[in-house]
Amino acid sequence: MKNRKILIISGVILLVLAAAYYFYFGFLYKEARDITAEAPAYTLTAPDIVEEYQTNAATADSMYLNKTIVVIGNVNDNDSISVSLEPGVYCSFDVPAKNIIPGKNIKVKGRCIGFDELFGEVKLDQCTINQ
Numbered sequence: 001m002k003n004r005k006i007l008i009i010s011g012v013i014l015l016v017l018a019a020a021y022y023f024y025f026g027f028l029y030k031e032a033r034d035i036t037a038e039a040p041a042y043t044l045t046a047p048d049i050v051e052e053y054q055t056n057a058a059t060a061d062s063m064y065l066n067k068t069i070v071v072i073g074n075v076n077d078n079d080s081i082s083v084s085l086e087p088g089v090y091c092s093f094d095v096p097a098k099n100i101i102p103g104k105n106i107k108v109k110g111r112c113i114g115f116d117e118l119f120g121e122v123k124l125d126q127c128t129i130n131q
Helices: 002-028 046-055 057-064
Strands: 042-045 068-078 082-085 089-093 105-116 121-130
Touching: 042 046, 046 057, 046 068, 046 089, 046 121, 057 105, 068 089, 068 121, 082 105, 089 105
Parallel strands: 042 068, 089 121
Antiparallel strands: 068 082, 068 105, 082 089, 105 121
C-alpha cells in the first residue's frame, strides 16, 4: 500500500515535470523570425514614422511595434552594423551593411522595436537594405 502511494506520487511528479519542460521549451524557444523573407506591413518615410511616435507613441506602437516595415530616408550616419536615418531612425544590421554613403536616400527593411525617448529615435533591428 505504501509502495503504491509512492509510485503514484512519483508518477504525478514526473508528469508535472514533463509538462513544465514541454511548455518551457515549446513556448520560449521558438525559431527566430526571418525578417528578410517577410513582406512589410508598412512602407513609410523616416520623418513620418518619427513624427507619429513623437505625436502619440501608444498609437504608433499599436501599428508598428514588432512588425516588419520599410523606412525610406537619408543616411545621417553609419558604421558597419548600424545606420541612422534623418531625422531619427536607428537601424541595426545582423550582417554588416556595405556601400552606404551619408546623405544618400535608402530603403531599410527591418523589425520595429519601438521608440527610444532618451535619444528621440525609432529603433529597427534585423535590418537589410532594400533596393
